[in-house]
Structures are given as structure tokens and as C-alpha cells.
Amino acid sequence: MKFNENFAKLNESYLFAGIAAKVRTFKQAHPREDVVSLGIGDVTRPLTPAVICEMQAAAHDMAAEDTFHGYGPEQGYAFLREAIVRHYATKGVTLHEDEIFVGDGAKSDLGNMPELFGRCSVLLPDPVYPAYRDVNVMAGNRVYFAPGGKRNGFKPMPPSKGRFDIIYLCSPSNPTGAVYTREELKVWVDYALATGAVIFFDAAYEAFVSDRSLPTSVYEIEGAKECAVEFCSFSKSAGFTGMRCGWTVVPFGIASGTLNRMWLRRQTTKFNGASYVVQRAAAASLGKQGEYENRKNVEYYMTNARIMHDALTAAHIWHTGGVNSPYVWMQCPKGMTSWEYFDLLLEKAAVVGTPGVGFGKRGEGYFRLTAFGNAEKTARAISRLVDVTLSLKDSHTAPEHR
Numbered sequence: 360m361k362f363n364e365n366f367a368k369l370n371e372s373y374l375f376a377g378i379a380a381k382v383r384t385f386k387q388a389h390p391r392e393d394v395v396s397l398g399i400g401d402v403t404r405p406l407t408p409a410v411i412c413e414m415q416a417a418a419h420d421m422a423a424e425d426t427f428h429g430y431g432p433e434q435g436y437a438f439l440r441e442a443i444v445r446h447y448a449t450k451g452v453t454l455h456e457d458e459i460f461v462g463d464g465a466k467s468d469l470g471n472m473p474e475l476f477g478r479c480s481v482l483l484p485d486p487v488y489p490a491y492r493d494v495n496v497m498a499g500n501r502v503y504f505a506p507g508g509k510r511n512g513f514k515p516m517p518p519s520k521g522r523f524d525i526i527y528l529c530s531p532s533n534p535t536g537a538v539y540t541r542e543e544l545k546v547w548v549d550y551a552l553a554t555g556a557v558i559f560f561d562a563a564y565e566a567f568v569s570d571r572s573l574p575t576s577v578y579e580i581e582g583a584k585e586c587a588v589e590f591c592s593f594s595k596s597a598g599f600t601g602m603r604c605g606w607t608v609v610p611f612g613i614a615s616g617t618l619n620r621m622w623l624r625r626q627t628t629k630f631n632g633a634s635y636v637v638q639r640a641a642a643a644s645l646g647k648q649g650e651y652e653n654r655k656n657v658e659y660y661m662t663n664a665r666i667m668h669d670a671l672t673a674a675h676i677w678h679t680g681g682v683n684s685p686y687v688w689m690q691c692p693k694g695m696t697s698w699e700y701f702d703l704l705l706e707k708a709a710v711v712g713t714p715g716v717g718f719g720k721r722g723e724g725y726f727r728l729t730a731f732g733n734a735e736k737t738a739r740a741i742s743r744l745v746d747v748t749l750s751l752k753d754s755h756t757a758p759e760h761r
């Protein structure tokens with residue numbers, strides 16, 4: 360039998376499985392310990408009333424012959440694409456409905472879009488959302504990294520040489536919580552225009568930006584409509600991780616509409632759309648009541664983020680994120696590796712986070728905390744984390760951080 364040999368090049372994905380195994384072992388040994396997870400980036404707040412009501416109404420439609428919906432339009436229902444266009448208008452961004460493609464979540468489209476480029480070269484931030492890397496390894500693409508670090512606040516900037524067909528950017532970033540400023544994004548857009556690259560801009564966390572001076576869409580940057588595709592999702596803003604709905608913007612300005620036509624062709628061939636009921640629910644989440652209710656949930660998470668950010672700041676622990684992002688990315692103490700710190704926290708504080716090295720080489724020595732948990736538990740966990748971290752003796756013998 361012959362298979363795609365690129366799959367053999369994938370790193371074993373032991374990050375979350377490895378974490379789960381360690382937590383299981385710890386819980387067996389300490390059954391009464393209150394283990395709190397600040398690890399997995401899944402939302403915990405239930406769907407809001409506006410979304411639930413609309414889903415019920417849509418389910419009713421499906422029960423009668425004259426309102427039943429079968430296969431929908433491949434790009435998504437007009438009512439949802441219009442709602443998305445209005446969502447962009449509030450940011451001062453003007454888009455055409457036919458530039459919007461509704462899908463079953465951002466992850467699928469982020470993974471499928473490279474197909475339009477054939478074998479190509481791809482630039483990724485390091486640390487990175489692992490799916491960007493893995494889909495391109497599977498496709499046999501050449502993968503390069505733009506390094507993030509303390510010096511650039513984990514906001515990688517364009518390399519001084521080389522050109523790439525695709526550049527993935529995520530802002531606010533998962534895993535680092537860092538958010539590009541307008542000026543920084545402009546540098547990327549200018550670089551893409553100058554080198555003929557297409558930016559894949561992942562805006563899954565746009566709803567978490569409260570600082571009005573920060574861009575929440577790449578199209579707030581001049582020139583982006585000629586070089587950037589934007590991916591967005593209802594998962595984090597509206598709690599749709601289990602509902603599955605997102606959208607992708609492919610502007611007519613990229614290669615005179617070529618990429619838009621290619622994506623339409625691809626989608627009509629390989630995709631039959633997100634479900635009617637889910638699209639109705641998604642549209643409701645962008646309505647007045649839905650937006651209000653979502654904002655309450657985002658505020659709930661951002662209070663968690665703020666508590667973590669403030670506690671780390673007070674303890675002088677270096678970190679990014681937590682202000683306009685539900686992720687906090689902290690430096691491990693005393694030069695510990697990500698996994699050494701993971702083990703220490705689990706053992707001494709019964710707190711679970713995500714080792715930064717799981718997101719790439721440049722993540723070594725860092726640790727990700729998420730704000731998607733319960734408020735009381737988060738407050739308890741961060742206070743234990745800080746206590747344990749501050750109580751480390753200077754004589755700790757972990758190898759120097761590299």
C-alpha cells in the first residue's frame with residue numbers, strides 16, 4: 360500500500376495526551392487534591408438565551424414542509440453573511456457578502472486553504488498554534504518559522520530575507536496572548552505586498568480585544584484586501600466550540616479575484632455548508648441581544664485573565680497576554696524547562712497549565728494559562744501558582760534557560 364509519506368514527518372502529538380496522563384497519575388496518587396486546570400483552551404460558559412431561542416425556532420422550521428431547509432447555499436446563508444458584513448462595518452471595514460464564506464469553524468478552513476497554493480513555502484510564528492504547522496507538513500509544504508521571544512514580546516516580525524507563499528498570523532495569539540498593533544501589522548502587510556505572499560490572518564480571538572487602538576481585523580490595515588485572507592470563528596466569542604461555525608474572508612482584491620473564485624470552486628466541490636440551524640444560531644449571536652450576551656461571557660473570561668495578569672505582575676513574573684486576550688503566556692521561573700515547571704506546579708500547587716514547548720522550540724521555558732475556566736477556581740489556582748513560584752529557592756538546579 361502507498362500512503363502520504365508526509366504523515367511520517369509529523370511530530371507525535373503527545374502534548375495534551377501527555378498532560379492528561381500526568382494529571383491522571385497525580386489524581387490517582389492524591390484523590391482528595393483540588394486539581395485546577397488552566398490548561399485546555401475550551402470555553403466553559405453555556406450558549407446564551409438569544410442563541411438557544413433562535414436554534415429552537417430554526418428547529419421548528421425544519422419540522423414543516425414549507426419551511427424545511429435542505430442543502431443550503433455553499434457560501435452560507437445570506438442572512439448570516441449579511442450579519443457578518445454588518446459586524447465588519449462596526450470596525451469600519453467594508454466587505455462584500457460574496458467575499459465571506461461560512462464554514463464549520465476556522466480550523467477546517469485554516470487547514471484547507473493552503474490547497475489553493477499547491478506545494479509551497481509557508482512562514483509560521485514560533486511558538487505557534489500546532490494545526491498551522493501540521494497541516495502544512497501533511498501537504499509536504501516547506502515550513503519556516505519567524506521567531507517570537509521576550510525581545511519582540513512574542514510578536515514575530517518579517518525576516519530580513521526570503522520570501523514565502525503563505526504567512527500565518529494569529530492576533531490575539533494562541534498561545535502567547537500577544538496582540539499586534541496597527542503599525543506592526545502594517546509592516547507584515549507591506550512585506551506581503553512586496554514579496555507576493557498571502558497572509559492567513561487568524562482572528563479567532565478578536566472579541567477579546569478591548570483596547571480600541573488595537574486592530575481586530577487585518578482589513579483595518581491599508582493594503583490588506585490585496586494580500587490577506589481572514590479566518591474567524593464563533594467558537595470563542597459565542598461558545599460555539601461544540602456547535603461548529605466560522606467564516607473566512609477571501610477579498611476580491613487578491614489577484615483580481617482569483618483566490619476568491621478558487622476558494623468558491625474548492626468549497627462547492629468539497630464542502631456542503633454548515634447546518635441551517637447552526638447558521639441561524641450564529642446569526643443570532645451577531646444580533647443586538649446576542650452580542651450583548653456574548654460580551655457578558657467574554658467579560659467573565661477576561662476577568663479571569665485580568666486576575667491572572669495582575670497576580671503575575673504583582674509577583675514580577677514576566678508574561679504576555681491576559682489583557683486583550685484570554686491567554687497568559689508566562690516565563691518559567693529559575694530557568695526551568697516548560698515540563699519541569701509543569702511537573703512542579705502539578706505536584707506542589709495542583710495546578711495544570713500547558714508547557715510552552717508544545718507550541719514550538721521558542722516556547723521552551725514558557726507556560727500557557729487560559730482564562731476559559733470557572734472564576735473561583737481560576738483565582739484559587741493563580742494564587743497557588745504564584746505562591747509556589749515565589750517560594751522557589753535561588754538554588755534551584757534546573758539547567759539555564761536557553
Ligand SMILES: *Cc1c(COP(=O)(O)O)cnc(C)c1O
Binds near residue numbers: 467529593
Ligand atoms: C480556537 C481557535 C480557532 C477556532 O477554531 P474553530 O474550528 O472555529 O473552533 C482558530 N484558531 C485558533 C488559534 C484557535 O485557538
